[in-house]
Amino acid sequence: QQKVQQSPESLIVPEGGMASLNCTSSDRNVDYFWWYRQHSGKSPKMLMSIFSNGEKEEGRFTVHLNKASLHTSLHIRDSQPSDSALYLCAASMDTNTGKLTFGDGTVLTVKP
């Protein structure tokens, strides 16, 4: 069973719109969540991380975390065509060994 589930699988938003991506872990041992972004033909790069309940904002990007429900979400406001990419959620379930598990990702397309 996939331990990190992401939704939706794909998302199309207009330029200037808001994109909202979701991620939930089915493993109660999860400690930390990361969001990575992977442009087509490139390797993933870390976008944001969140370790505590609440919200964290960096520019146009905001992440939320609810540890009780093991749910995190990424919101991108004023979406740009350059934001079109695969967004991967990752969860750390064993900080002793460093095991990091990724979800299957959400493909975001921003239409000009």
Add this chain to the structure above:
Amino acid sequence: EAAVTQSPRNKVTVTGGNVTLSCRQTNSHNYMYWYRQDTGHGLRLIHYSYGAGNLQIGDVPDGYKATRTTQEDFFLLLELASPSQTSLYFCASSEDSQNTLYFGAGTRLSVL
């Protein structure tokens, strides 16, 4: 930014062949990872390591061996390659279990 170098970038082999994928990081990171990425899937963890000589089993280890010979070098071995192992392979490193992963450019492997 952390430097992670993978070689080769592309590899074609036949069913039953022997393949070694190489990864080197030059940032003295403790943790190194091997992931595979297939269409419709995110990144699936094959093996990882938190130091020279250490090896941890990931989520999809069958058919793969790995070896961490030094702090810098992490190898992935396919001793009897099968078509199901055709994939894009990423190596990554991080300083510790709660830090950002830095990915190499990837190795595209085709098993005919």
